[in-house]
Amino acid sequence: MKKILIVDDEQDIVESLKFVLEASDYTCYCAYNGEDGLKLAKEIMPDLIILDVMMPKINGYKISRLLKYDSKYKNIPILMVTARSQEEDKLIGEETGVDEYITKPFDLDEVVRKVDQYLGSQVEK
Amino acid sequence: MIKILFASENAEDIARFSTIFSKNTYDFAVLSTQLQVLESVQIEMPDIIILDSSFNGAKQLTKQIKSLSDNNIIILYITNTPEPELLKLSNAFITKDMTDVLITSTVSVNLKTKNSLEKLSNSNKDLADSLYRLNALYSTSSNFAETLDKNKLISYMIEGLDKALSFSLTCTLSFCTEDEPVLLLNSLYEISDEILSAIKLRTILNYKNAFENPPYEIDEENLKVIKTVKYPGNRFTFSLFQYDNMFAPITLGENVFGCVEIFKDTSFSSDDATCFQTIARQAALPLKNATLYQEIKETNHKLEKLERLKSEFISIVSHELRTPLTSIKNSLDILKSGKCGDVTSNMEKFLDMAGRNVQRLSGIINDLLDLSKIEAGKMDFVFKDMNIHSVVDYVKSALSEVAKEHGLTLLAEETENLPDITADSQRLEQVLTNLVSNAIKFTPEGKNITIKTELINAADIKCHPYFEEDIKKLNGDYIMVSVIDEGIGIAEKDLLHAFDKFAQLENSLSRKVGGSGLGLPIAKQLLEAHQGTIWCDSTPDVGSAFHFAVPVAKVPAMN
Numbered sequence: 001m002k003k004i005l006i007v008d009d010e011q012d013i014v015e016s017l018k019f020v021l022e023a024s025d026y027t028c029y030c031a032y033n034g035e036d037g038l039k040l041a042k043e044i045m046p047d048l049i050i051l052d053v054m055m056p057k058i059n060g061y062k063i064s065r066l067l068k069y070d071s072k073y074k075n076i077p078i079l080m081v082t083a084r085s086q087e088e089d090k091l092i093g094e095e096t097g098v099d100e101y102i103t104k105p106f107d108l109d110e111v112v113r114k115v116d117q118y119l120g121s122q123v124e125k
Numbered sequence: 126m127i128k129i130l131f132a133s134e135n136a137e138d139i140a141r142f143s144t145i146f147s148k149n150t151y152d153f154a155v156l157s158t159q160l161q162v163l164e165s166v167q168i169e170m171p172d173i174i175i176l177d178s179s180f181n182g183a184k185q186l187t188k189q190i191k192s193l194s195d196n197n198i199i200i201l202y203i204t205n206t207p208e209p210e211l212l213k214l215s216n217a218f219i220t221k222d223m224t225d226v227l228i229t230s231t232v233s234v235n236l237k238t239k240n241s242l243e244k245l246s247n248s249n250k251d252l253a254d255s256l257y258r259l260n261a262l263y264s265t266s267s268n269f270a271e272t273l274d275k276n277k278l279i280s281y282m283i284e285g286l287d288k289a290l291s292f293s294l295t296c297t298l299s300f301c302t303e304d305e306p307v308l309l310l311n312s313l314y315e316i317s318d319e320i321l322s323a324i325k326l327r328t329i330l331n332y333k334n335a336f337e338n339p340p341y342e343i344d345e346e347n348l349k350v351i352k353t354v355k356y357p358g359n360r361f362t363f364s365l366f367q368y369d370n371m372f373a374p375i376t377l378g379e380n381v382f383g384c385v386e387i388f389k390d391t392s393f394s395s396d397d398a399t400c401f402q403t404i405a406r407q408a409a410l411p412l413k414n415a416t417l418y419q420e421i422k423e424t425n426h427k428l429e430k431l432e433r434l435k436s437e438f439i440s441i442v443s444h445e446l447r448t449p450l451t452s453i454k455n456s457l458d459i460l461k462s463g464k465c466g467d468v469t470s471n472m473e474k475f476l477d478m479a480g481r482n483v484q485r486l487s488g489i490i491n492d493l494l495d496l497s498k499i500e501a502g503k504m505d506f507v508f509k510d511m512n513i514h515s516v517v518d519y520v521k522s523a524l525s526e527v528a529k530e531h532g533l534t535l536l537a538e539e540t541e542n543l544p545d546i547t548a549d550s551q552r553l554e555q556v557l558t559n560l561v562s563n564a565i566k567f568t569p570e571g572k573n574i575t576i577k578t579e580l581i582n583a584a585d586i587k588c589h590p591y592f593e594e595d596i597k598k599l600n601g602d603y604i605m606v607s608v609i610d611e612g613i614g615i616a617e618k619d620l621l622h623a624f625d626k627f628a629q630l631e632n633s634l635s636r637k638v639g640g641s642g643l644g645l646p647i648a649k650q651l652l653e654a655h656q657g658t659i660w661c662d663s664t665p666d667v668g669s670a671f672h673f674a675v676p677v678a679k680v681p682a683m684n
Contacts, residue, residue, distance in 0.1 A: 014630055015453035023464050105451035107485055108458045 007037030034058030068097030373405035532570035568612035592660035
């Protein structure tokens with residue numbers, strides 16, 4: 001089973017994402033702040049990470065940059081969840097290696113579809 | 126007494142003239158050398174000089190006398206054949222064979238001439254003085270007009286007083302050059318500490334007498350002094366207080382800006398007093414303007430800050446609102462998906478209701494964010510050459526179903542082959558979607574809603590007088606898009622506010638229909654970003670028509 005790491009300080013959002021992803025047969029790991037998220041990512045080597053931008057301590061962009069610039073983790077796809085949809089944010093995201101954006105309020109089915117896309121293509125390899 | 130100087134060496138003549146001018150009305154003097162005559166002219170200043178034409182050095186003497194003052198009257202007593210130049214320089218002539226009466230009347234005629242000349246010269250001098258003063262007043266008032274800085278205004282006033290009155294000392298008590306009252310001393314000479322404290326006391330006393338309700342409590346201790354001395358080498362003594370002085374408050378209505386006292390070692394004329402009062406009064410108006418200007422500036426600053434805070438507030442609140450909304454939506458979606466158990470039709474009905482309202486709330490938040498972005502100038506536009514047809518097409522296909530659900534028919538009456546426009550298609554879709562959604566909300570079942578497109582020149586656009594101002598700004602060819610409904614319409618008095626922020630909240634009817642009330646103000650701002658405009662017409666119970674115009678794209682000139 002594919003492993004997905006969900007990092008968001010908003011517990012309710014983590015909960016709902018976990019529910020739909022587990023229903024689609026993914027194994028979910030959860031972290032509620034950036035620090036734990038980074039630690040967990042290195043520990044479990046997930047197949048995909050869903051990452052919130054606005055988090056205390058280490059924000060989503062920083063985690064993304066730390067992982068994407070490390071050859072060990074750079075192939076893990078990162079889906080960034082953001083409340084903003086401004087162009088400048090997307091530019092920062094590009095620079096830090098974010099693969100995909102999900103803007104709040106998002107559609108759960110859409111998230112599952114995107115996750116399937118990334119992990120499905122990995123299976124084909 | 127009329128002073129007559131007779132310059133002659135001839136004893137017989139001297140005797141005769143002495144007799145003629147022996148009456149009390151004359152002060153008659155006889156001098157017989159050139160030097161004596163010159164001295165006397167300078168010291169005694171005779172009214173009339175009678176000069177014997179055979180007097181030794183007569184011509185040179187005449188020249189010298191005239192060079193002392195043009196007003197000196199010389200009557201030439203012709204006793205020989207005088208040189209033509211001597212005749213030219215003299216004012217009148219008398220001869221030996223003239224009678225005594227003729228001689229005295231010649232003298233008195235010339236005396237009159239002299240008096241008239243003197244008067245003329247005096248009034249000329251007065252005229253020059255007035256002109257100078259007028260000039261000083263003029264330059265002061267033009268100085269006043271060019272600044273809104275209170276400090277400068279006060280210093281222009283003092284400068285003007287100096288030009289017009291050339292004072293020895295001015296004491297200006299000013300309430301506007303600093304935060305607290307200041308005594309400005311502009312002085313010719315240095316002032317000792319003793320005189321300074323006397324001046325301070327005097328100014329405070331003047332101030333308390335001049336104003337019924339003094340704006341500041343002032344005492345000798347707290348009154349700050351700024352001294353400007355022109356000639357610091359000299360010192361004023363206490364005799365300063367015996368100088369002539371004038372005092373004036375600087376006020377306009379209830380506004381008190383200070384007061385000014387002026388000292389001079391010679392006495393002031395009534396003209397001086399008028400001039401002084403004029404300048405003090407003239408200073409008050411610009412000072413008042415400057416006060417108002419400062420207040421406006423401060424208020425503006427506060428408003429700008431508030432506006433910024435409001436934008437930031439909306440933006441932060443909107444972001445914070447989105448997070449819990451996402452959780453609610455997620456929960457509803459999960460429940461509806463049946464992954465938590467079977468969903469009965471009643472459950473589905475209420476889940477749908479909750480879902481619809483989440484959608485609505487999220488729409489309002491998006492509107493708020495859009496508006497705050499536009500107002501903060503942070504909205505990004507992607508302008509491309511495009512045809513309005515694609516926008517109409519998109520909106521029609523997106524909303525036809527919704528219209529049908531409301532029992533309405535959505536029609537499009539497009540003009541074919543319309544020229545392109547330079548626009549952000551997404552934003553125009555947003556505007557048109559908003560207009561059509563509104564029409565759907567306000568139109569009863571069974572009616573039509575029509576989207577119309579046409580090419581129109583700005584000059585041919587007809588609109589309600591409320592919107593004429595906006596239309597006047599347009600120029601050239603435009604693509605006009607109209608959304609025409611057969612709905613409840615808008616009362617005339619509400620038309621003007623149709624594009625105001627939160628206008629809908631004022632209207633209880635539309636509150637039932639829902640919406641953020643921000644759709645139209647956003648549309649207006651989006652169109653302004655396109656150099657276009659939006660307006661509407663309506664007849665209550667017949668229907669409304671909303672129109673917007675976007676300029677036709679500039680076709681590059683053919684070479």
